[in-house]
Amino acid sequence: MAADDRVKGGAALELFMWGPAYNLPSFDPFCLSAAAYLQLAEVTWVVNECNNAGVSPRGELPMLRDSLLEPVVTTSKIIAHLKKKGYDLDQHLSATEAAECLAFTGLVEDKLHDALLFSWWLEAKNVMKSTRPTISKSLRGWAGFRVPSQLQKKAEARLKRYRTVTYKGKETNEIYVLVREWYKALANKLGEQPYFFGSRPSSLDAVVFGHLALHCIPSLAEPTLFSILTFEFPTLYAYCERMREDLFGAPLRASANHGASWILGDIVRSPMVYMRTVFSPAAGKKEKSVEERRAEVGTWMSVVGAVGFFVGYIFYSGIVRIEIGDGDGDGNVDVDVDGEEGGGWQDADAHNDHNTE
Template sequence: MAAPMELFCWSGGWGLPSVDLDSLAVLTYARFTGAPLKVHKISNPWRSPSGTLPALRTSNGEVISVPHKIITHLRKEKYNADYDLSARQGADTLAFMSLLEEKLLPVLVHTFWIDTKNYVEVTRKWYAEAMPFPLNFFLPGRMQRQYMERLELLSGEHMPEDEEELEKEPQGCWPGMGLYREARECLTLLSQRLGSQKFFFGDAPASLDAFVFSYLALLLQAKLPSGKLQAHLRGLHNLCAYCTHILSLYFPWDGAEVPPPRQTPAGPETEEEPYRRQNQILSVLAGLAAMVGYALLSGIVSIQRATPARTPGTRALGMAEEEEEE
């Protein structure tokens, strides 16, 4: 019997099964198709077989870490949400996917990772609280720099750090000007295209729905202190109902509802408790060692030792000790 496919993705928050755009899209597509995945929701990308999230380990042991390639592999395994689409609907899927990546993705990246208020009070706060120590000290900042680089590639130049500054950019001074206006127009177009339908192509979800839902739900659910685009989305009631419908239908315990708390027996600690405490102590010691090592390597802390007078016979030993310290 072949090993089950395993999906590693960012864990959930804000009422969503995952707080990461790519992880949410892959999770949603898998739920739409009923793909038999063993899902690992984690907050440490180093526990992923690729070192990134999301990542799929196939039944053959191959590791795929690009969302579109993960979905392509699921299609090859006969879990295809687009099987019944016509040629016209397939063309519409490609057109709307291009629209999402060009008009909506840059603004979502800016909203969650560049806008100062949102990043400090929402994005970084979640990742810092979810990640294990000591990753929570430096990994959110590294992720922000990666998203900044990604956004500069999309827009061509550095973007202002606040939504208000972006809105005030005068005409013609910056290649990305009007990006929020274009994102609002994109949301309005999606609302018009959906209309009163359950999904974009009728009563059954397709791959386009997985991606649209991941974009909209992330923007809709987070409590953003700086959220003009979020306010525009909340005014498009059919898109809000669309997200609520998918959450309640496909993620009843992960998103729309909260599962009942697991009851733990009162009394003496269980057999697992000593091991859990041991792991916590080891994690703390490892974190302290990592911080001390970083301080020594970066020069924040240095150790001065008095060098004793050397005789000619001990010079070779002294050189060996210095190389080992380096």
């Protein structure tokens, strides 16, 4: 039923990425960047929410599957692959602008990512109250227990070099001082333009959105990055909100490979996610025609009818009988199965008699 509305695997590009969180299609900035690029380039693609980075040959997500070719892993390679396929957002850039695009991409992917990791995994309050529960919920089954700790350990190793410093009379981590500098560079670059390089989007827009969108989450227990962005760099914040509306306002199309084959395992492992997969708007409600809807209603009607008939028949033919009234004078309600005359209840009575003797 629902699978018919989804695009068949192999027909379109399929992006494997970490699952949704915080009102965004993925909690991983790199996956989000790749998704944003696909949306900006107006590619036909489907999303496959992964639970396990093991699906990718490199142990990393995002991964793009393009029909029968070898899967493409990591954001930069996905973007390079799409450029080769003709979805090139950077065509209108001059040589200098292309160099700047590379430099800012590096700044965002290396440095701003550090800031995000710090705020998510090294702020004890955030870890306990926000990130860990949210990401666990976004993942299916055991991955929910395993992946957050892995991410946290990785972040700790990566951020060893940042030290605590005094900033404006307060003890704070170096990263919050540096992140202002980085935001400032981006805000200057953006200026009042709709996109980073004028009126047309580029790959930098996809990358910046992918990362910054996760920086401005107000619901964290300690939303330091969010407050820096909203108070000191309102243009960047407005940019993120606008991009989110433009790119991910409408639901993404789910892959046919996802869900259908995993249904049994999914129900057992995590009913919540299963329900989300089945009843998500991505299943394409608006694409259903009148006949289909009628057919669906017919299906449900016939199921209800069949069950009703079955239950009615059972009672009518006396296979199961419920008697209300006093058979033994004790006021017991007897449920007799297959005509056996309440053997169980008699045993209980006998037992009571035995005790009173």
